[in-house]
Amino acid sequence: PTVLEAADARVAELLAAEQTRQHDTLSLIPSENHVSPAVLAATGSVLTNKYSEGYPSRRYYQGNLVIDGVERLAVERAQALFGVEHANVQPLSGAPANLAVYAAFLEPGDTVLGMSLDAGGHLTHGWGVSVTGRWFRAVRYGVRRETGVIDLDEVRELALRERPKLIWCGGTAIPRTIDFAGFAAIAEEVGAVLAADVAHIAGLIAGGAHPSPAGHADVIATTTHKTLRGPRGAMLMSGDKHARALDRAVFPGLQGGPHDHTTAAIAVALHEAAQPAFAEYARAIVANAVALADALIERGYDLVSGGTDNHLLLVDLTAQDVGGRAAAEALEQAALVCNYNTVPFDPRPPLDPSGIRLGTPAITTRGLTPDHMADLARWIDESVQAAGREDAAALQRIRGEVVELARAFPPPA
Numbered sequence: 001p002t003v004l005e006a007a008d009a010r011v012a013e014l015l016a017a018e019q020t021r022q023h024d025t026l027s028l029i030p031s032e033n034h035v036s037p038a039v040l041a042a043t044g045s046v047l048t049n050k051y052s053e054g055y056p057s058r059r060y061y062q063g064n065l066v067i068d069g070v071e072r073l074a075v076e077r078a079q080a081l082f083g084v085e086h087a088n089v090q091p092l093s094g095a096p097a098n099l100a101v102y103a104a105f106l107e108p109g110d111t112v113l114g115m116s117l118d119a120g121g122h123l124t125h126g127w128g129v130s131v132t133g134r135w136f137r138a139v140r141y142g143v144r145r146e147t148g149v150i151d152l153d154e155v156r157e158l159a160l161r162e163r164p165k166l167i168w169c170g171g172t173a174i175p176r177t178i179d180f181a182g183f184a185a186i187a188e189e190v191g192a193v194l195a196a197d198v199a200h201i202a203g204l205i206a207g208g209a210h211p212s213p214a215g216h217a218d219v220i221a222t223t224t225h226k227t228l229r230g231p232r233g234a235m236l237m238s239g240d241k242h243a244r245a246l247d248r249a250v251f252p253g254l255q256g257g258p259h260d261h262t263t264a265a266i267a268v269a270l271h272e273a274a275q276p277a278f279a280e281y282a283r284a285i286v287a288n289a290v291a292l293a294d295a296l297i298e299r300g301y302d303l304v305s306g307g308t309d310n311h312l313l314l315v316d317l318t319a320q321d322v323g324g325r326a327a328a329e330a331l332e333q334a335a336l337v338c339n340y341n342t343v344p345f346d347p348r349p350p351l352d353p354s355g356i357r358l359g360t361p362a363i364t365t366r367g368l369t370p371d372h373m374a375d376l377a378r379w380i381d382e383s384v385q386a387a388g389r390e391d392a393a394a395l396q397r398i399r400g401e402v403v404e405l406a407r408a409f410p411p412p413a
């Protein structure tokens with residue numbers, strides 16, 4: 001038995017079951033990925049035993065010489081990979097990182113302009129159920145109804161009228177390239193701080209498959225566990241000008257001790273992302289997403305914005321007359337794991353919206369190529385149709401085919 005099996009059979013059993021689930025299904029959730037064994041090893045390391053409040057050479061605990069080396073390495077690698085002067089690798093995850101941006105630049109009641117959740121923004125960009133929408137005065141931009149794409153003229157109009165102190169660009173369900181220079185011009189015109197939340201596309205940026213916000217945004221916020229393929233964590237990056245404000249916002253503003261095992265794993269992931277193979281990976285993610293989009297469109301599916309430039313597609317199922325939730329549940333029966341998602345101007349409620357969100361980072365890590373996307377689109381189409389007529393037998397048949405492919409392309413060991 002493994003150490004874990006001997007110590008705690010119940011947890012060991014649950015972990016084994018989750019490993020089997022990950023092996024035998026395909027994750028189409030655009031914010032998920034399969035990390036390398038090296039990232040996993042660093043995450044599950046003795047660094048979890050250490051307290052290191054503060055920053056390298058300025059700690060509130062003794063015994064941090066090694067940890068300082070780990071954190072400096074992660075910071076240097078982030079600076080090099082993203083071409084930024086400053087990086088803070090301590091935010092515990094994406095939402096806390098974004099909160100630190102507010103803590104660095106805003107006072108309660110100040111105005112923030114962010115993309116609305118139903119158009120593809122993130123909760124932390126000022127949505128009402130988040131403290132960012134309760135403690136700040138949130139104004140929201142969306143997408144144009146006819147195109148499904150952000151309208152920078154609307155953003156500029158809103159910014160001129162509402163005079164936000166902080167503007168967010170980036171989000172969780174944006175299938176198109178973000179015009180960082182366009183946002184930067186607006187932020188400059190109204191004197192706002194521009195924060196680019198590139199959580200979803202950080203790996204594409206690192207691999208050169210999406211333009212970088214470096215040189216445009218005042219702050220770049222990102223998680224490390226999506227396309228970047230690192231551990232669950234986050235980073236804040238900026239020019240030297242904002243370094244102190246961001247560092248102080250993270251610690252002692254919002255957090256206590258950093259998760260040093262995560263920091264080490266971030267360092268490993270950044271090293272991996274700096275290799276030529278990662279640029280190929282980033283390009284392959286986009287090629288797979290475009291191929292999947294084309295194959296779904298050919299089958300009569302309506303994609304928000306008509307397609308994708310990146311790693312994700314937002315499928316509007318209104319024409320299929322199947323709710324997003326029923327579709328996502330049917331797809332799970334067929335071993336295709338995705339999430340239901342609102343589409344812009346969605347007439348349906350958030351818990352059963354009109355769409356599903358699909359992404360290719362995880363299946364690209366497993367080695368699937370554009371040649372596989374016709375089959376994938378067929379399985380998605382057949383599953384959605386089966387959801388419409390509640391055909392469990394059809395879903396079981398599809399599941400058999402999906403599992404066969406999944407087993408032929410296992411995630412990294």
Ligand code: PLP
Nearest residue numbers: 093094095122171172197199223
């Ligand atoms: N920002 C964006 C754009 C995201 O998509 C997410 C995650 O869904 C977050 C922030 C929050 O990250 P976390 O879930 O790590 O708090």
